Amino acid sequence: MNDIQPIALPGIDPRRPLVIAGPCSAETEEQVIETARALAAEGVRIYRAGLWKPRTKPGGFEGVGAAGIPWLQRVKRETGMYTATEVATREHVDMALRGGVDLLWIGARTAANPFAMQEIADALRGRDVPVLVKNPVSPDLELWIGAIERIHNAGIRRLGAIHRGFTSIDRSLYRNHPMWAIPIELHRRLPKLEIFCDPSHIGGRRELIAPLSQQAMDLGFDGLVVEAHCSPDCAWSDKAQQVTPEALAYIIRNLVIREQSVTTESLTELRAQIDKIDDELLELLARRMRVSRDIGQFKKEHNMPVLQAQRYEELLERRAGQAVRLGMEREFMRTVMQAIHEESVRQQMEVLGQQPAPEHQ
Template sequence: MNDLLPIEFPEIAAQRPTIIAGPCSAETEEQVLATARALAADGIRIFRAGVWKPRTKPGGFEGVGIEALAWLRRVKRETGMYVATEVATAEHAAAALDAGIDLLWLGARTTANPFAVQEVADALRGHDLPVLVKNPVSPDLELWIGALERLRNAGIRRLGAVHRGFSSLDRGIYRNQPQWSIPIELHRRLPHLTIFCDPSHIGGRRELIAPLSQQAMDLGFDGLIVESHCAPESAWSDKEQQITPATLAALRRSLVIRRSDEATESLHALRREIDKCDDELLELLARRMRIARDIGRYKKEHAMPVLQAERYNDLLDRRAAQACDLGMERDFIRTLLQAIHEESVRQQMHVLGE
């Protein structure tokens, strides 16, 4: 995967962020053209619209289908924009190729199904066009990478990823939890991969799109794919997470794009301090594990069980409260302590097995 090419088009200047925008669904020819013209007037060069819209439950608007591809062709012809749509089957891919669609993406539900990904990859074999892959519904990095690899094996080199967040029973303020650590790890594993953020699907509400877009830029994402509709309040699907072209224009002007080469000596000094803290943290963890093994030996000698649930619960509660007093998030410290406790239990189990 080291031979991947960036998602670029010859007539679009290479700059951060690359913006892909358009309505969630292509509803009518008039709606598609009105939105595209407004976006083009503000300099957006890549137009997106869902032609096929798989919904969680039947009965909702599931897209116009192949007829809407002609509307995208008209957008391309009249505005000069590149056009993009989602494909989920070999038939979708073939129809999009025949229509001259410039960019395709695989949705989260498709990415989660290796059979579907392989079907689309086979249909695209031999065609040189960029393809974006949204993260799967669940936070499974290997599944995400696997989908990208299937497309690369089919000869697609202009590959990109789209971070659209992950489904969770506890949604909080977001429609899909960002879990930024997963796309960050994807970038570490595949440094040549172009990565977009989809703040519309992460937030689920239009007022969250701007702050999520800025977070993505602060984390070094290459671009944004934003749902924009000429009349979002009357959209036939996901109206709460779509913004007008004018709102998108204001969002673009508000973004702060930080250069990656602006590291000063002061920043290098702070990073050295971080490295020192990490060294000390590892030494403390190693010391804690040595004590955990000593505890394991004591429990072995006195026929005590490894897991002491009451103490563990007390530890989580006390340390979580302490972390809050120190300016850290309760959920963060609980996750950290759970990982440390799991390793402590593993160390003690090893002692008991000696």
């Protein structure tokens, strides 16, 4: 997908960050217009509002639907802002584009469904409109790339991605775990694809929007998609994660935007050190795997099982505790040790002439 183009709209400053902001849901015409005027006054050029709102459970507010399209048209007339909304079906695409919506995004639940993605791709064929694809709810990079590919295959070239975090059963500071490594790998795989961060959905709380936005800028994201509402505490959906237009402007003004193209001599030196340490880590891991194979041979000769569950749990806890004392995250070290253990088990199973059990594959 080397022909992907930026989400460029005439008259918008191409420098980072490109900010797309507006309420989670279009609720009333007055709320839509009041929020748009306040955002326009703060310099925001792209206004987002959800017209169709798929909720986790039925019974909640699910959007005003096509009735909100004239409200977005009024936003364009009165403020000069571009407009954006989420689409989840062919009908949504048709109604939004007929209504003059300038940018479409595809939500996390839709991105996880290849059937729905193909329906939307077919509806977009032959159109020229920027499209942003949110990550699926599960941390599945291939599913995310597949969703983007379907839109690209329909002929859409102004194409981007939105990182909104991933659903996790683990308790966390965040509503959706950021798992920054996944969008970083997406950028490596599709370097021309612009990636936007949605700190509202990652954090789930307005006080987390500023630090998450800064993290996104530090990681080189191209822009932000932020939920802003004229009266956030009265919002009909996701009120805890919305900010006022004035609060958003304060957050944006205080972002530190780091230069991506500068490479100093000192940085080159430090990167060389990282490369050397990585080489040493690989050598140490290779040595560890050789010892694992020796252990596998010992177990084979003495008819011992490969997996020693109690030792494995003790190992995880001990190394996680050491990591914390050395200034690293406990869960990071558990993840690293789990990956090393899985490869060690695979090496031992090879020695025993067996296939790894499914949970260790």
